Amino acid sequence: MIPKTHPTWLFDSSPIPDPFGYGARAVRFLKALRHPESTSPGNSFQVDPWLERLVLAIYGPRHPNGTRIVKRVPMLLPRGNRKTTLCAALALLHTLGPERKPFSEVIAAAADRKQAALVHKQAVDIIRMDKRLINVSKLLDYRHKIISKKHGTFFEAIASDGKTQHGRSPSLIICDELHSWETLKLWNALESAIVKKDPLVILASTAGAGREHIAWAQYEQARRIARGDEVNQTVLPVLFEASADEDWKDERVWFRVNPGLSCVPPYQSISAMRDQAKQAESVPSTKANFLQYNLNVWADNSAAPFVDMGVYDKGADEIDFKALKAEPCWLGIDLSQVYDMTCIVAAWRDGKGGYLVRPWFFLPEEQLMKRATAGYREWTDAGFIEKSPGNAIDYEFFHRRLVEICGELNVQQIGVDPKGANPTLATLTNQGLPVFQFSQANGSMCPAVHELERAIVAGQFQHGGNPVLRWCFENVHTVKTADGYKRFHKGKSELKIDGAVAAAMAVKLAFDSELPGRAIDDAEFIRDFYKDQAA
Template identity: 50%
Template sequence: MTVPIPTTFPAWIYDGSEIPDPFGRGEAAVSWLKALRHPKSRAARSVFQLDPWQERVVRRIYGPCRPDGTRIVKTVVLLLPRGNRKTSLCAALALLHTYGPERVNGGEVISAASDRKQARIALDEALGIIGVVPPIKQITAAQEYKNRIVNTRRRSFYEAISCDAGTQHGRTPVFVIADELHAWKKRDLWDVLKSGLVKTPGSLLIVATTAGRGQENIAHDIVEDARRVARGAVDDPSILPILFETAKEEDWRDEAVWRRVNPGLAHGYPDIEGLRQLAREGERRPGDREAFRQLNLNVWLDHSADPFVDMDVYDEGSAPVDLDALEGEPCWLGVDLSSNGDLTCIVAAWRDGEDGYIVHPWFFCPEDNLRTRAERDGVPYPLWAERGFITPTPGNVVDFRFVEDTIRDLCARFRVQEIAFDPHLARNTLNTLLEEGFPAVEMRQGWVTMAPAVKELERAVVGRRFIHGAHPVLRWNFENIAVHTDPAGNRMFHKGKSRDRIDGAVAGAMAVARAAAGDGGGSIYESDEWSPELMVL
């Protein structure tokens, strides 16, 4: 009998199961929210629309408590597609902690977003609600220049801030909304707010976001942890996962899928005809299709809108790579040297049986402004450097002498057959190594050489014959790939169309191609017939 895989879907929202509320905090929160008004509400007297699914969410956050009355839930991860009134709910919850029964005298309520414009959205929503609720309006002072609303009676305030973490140290928030976390390019503000929340007993964090792209970001880490809690793999009652998401393999055109992951559709939002129009456009335009899947169905995508390979298939090659065990095996190196802003990478490839490959990369980047580069690319270069996944070299460009020394070390350790370079930036390095007797060869980045290389690499990955050891920088490079296809169906990596770095993937394709062409015999420079001139392609 097949054992079903645990789902992350929040079935408790619909199953009518009892939600404990021993101290009545859940009931108090729901009653207060239902007493609000909303300027855009179509209901009688413009009452705030708290639909059944939203009411269940509120009760589940605030109802369950410990015997001493403290709330159990500390972090809520709300993954919700666009158009499901996430902003309205979060704005109302912010007011609940500023004016309602969850308020703390002098408490700081914060909504944080990736930029100033996004940060203002929830605040403006809250201001709209306040404007039509006279009892709250009478005790409110709006400090527009600070993006702040103050409860003048209780001295609590609600403030909207953006990812300018340098001015946010010293915060002591009681309630934080991390809005659209998938768009945060750096984690400084996240760390500041998280560390501030622990200063106050009973504080609450709500991560409210749509799905993002890629794995090297804060949002993916947080959502993946929430998935583990939802599946029961992690027992942490302080985290409440509310994950309305679609698996990659599900049919994005199926309206039943739309209704499952868009809880508001049962209540008239988002507009079903609007979704149908987006789906029709997605049938014709791949870019629009991917945006529809990500933003309206919450499919967590790879960076590239047209991925080279399915990254779930790529991840099947995550078995550890034992470099010591490979020391006696023939090895081929692909080297992609960088311009100022790119990574430099060496990838070693070994044959694995008749049609498979084992690879391992060595990455280099400039040491200067490492954190700035991390913010630019949206990836944790400092953490990767600390863990040995990338080597920073002194200065603001990669020092190719470090790369040359690494190649010499690899040739001393492994049975290197060839070292393939794109001659565009590697002429000096290539000539230096040739003069020293190393088997350096040119491998130009044109259709003639790279299209077969890309085809062989794709065949290996799709065939589950590509072992990479789950190296995080290499994975990031692979998910960034944009592919250009010519009229004959040949495919080649396109750096110009890629959002981010793909240098490791390029070097990997070069190494695999040379390994595929090699005969698996002894080291090429152990042969009496070898000469540097014969090795230039």
């Protein structure tokens, strides 16, 4: 079924208002450009009909006083559809073309300096194809900057991992692959500029992963507007994406989601896509990449997921934790490294071979505003994350809460990774609590991961739908050890798996409780355990 968000208006003859002719003016500017890689006569910039209508829709509609109606364009385009080239052309439209404003700024922001440089390079390549543009431009390649000699307008490519960019006065902001930004520093700075200067904002991206990053919130709003569930004329959604339930091998879907495939000449090679799809049929990771980057299917965070999140979600029914207070439970603790999230997970046996779990998450208060994950603040406001004072982990605060939690539960054993945990181990020992040094080595964690996976797949893992814990499980992917067993791994530093690690530890301690005399790191037991499971 074709998603209702699909921009059909780009391919029909429906009227696009252009009362002042500014839309047509912008199209003429783009058509006058030349690109070194263009195969059109004279290397002219390829402005295909869908692209022409897109530019008209951005710059044509105006208020009676001539100001632009469209302020934000969330645009999802799969790889190979010339997203970067389009952004470079729009940057020049505002720097050297008719949309320029004297002494204003045009900003192209990306995750890192290398990615940011791509838009700048495309813009410079276009300028160097035209003496007229060369004569009115000053190129500062070492700063990724282009200056209009006559009007003082300048274009600059910046990175989200660089210095904070406060005090800017942009007329155009291009955010490239927002979902890959690991911090919110630049986004917050640009948001303050948006409030002051009311620029045009282009959010140009392929599909991302996970639902907690600020990018998901931006595109989800765009989807609501595209479906008609929300009315906002200042936002123009341009969403080329397939739905997760479509047949990803259907070439009609490919052509619908990739507008460049139907152009003459086409932007992409259909034979290359066929080869990729054929490989994706037998290689799961290749299929995940094909769906995300060629069809813009928004993915879970992990490219090699630990479990199907749909199966995981079956354990989201509400749990009466008050009724469990007197029941035996086991704790797993994943401590943070100075600035990160710390997690405690309690696990109870359900009497049927499964487990019920409850997590507690802690994060330094001053770190909340620095995280790219939009959910952090919402989760904190909803009580799913507790703030500890300061910018780094406050052990005194955490230990006090840990002792309080243990006092409310019938704790049988507490598993703590001994690495960097001396203060926590000492506190628990001094309180007379049953602390256990739970090594993160394969001998301990592989059986823990195995039992956790078994419980989830069997529908015997009840978690109550905690959103932070779900996010941690989304982020997990697994790697194989030399012995062929699974263990957890994470990719980007921003994607935390603390809750999943603590849950695995707690579940394993609960599992071991019915195996008297067997230590968690007993090599003989672990070997026999896997043999039995395989059988």
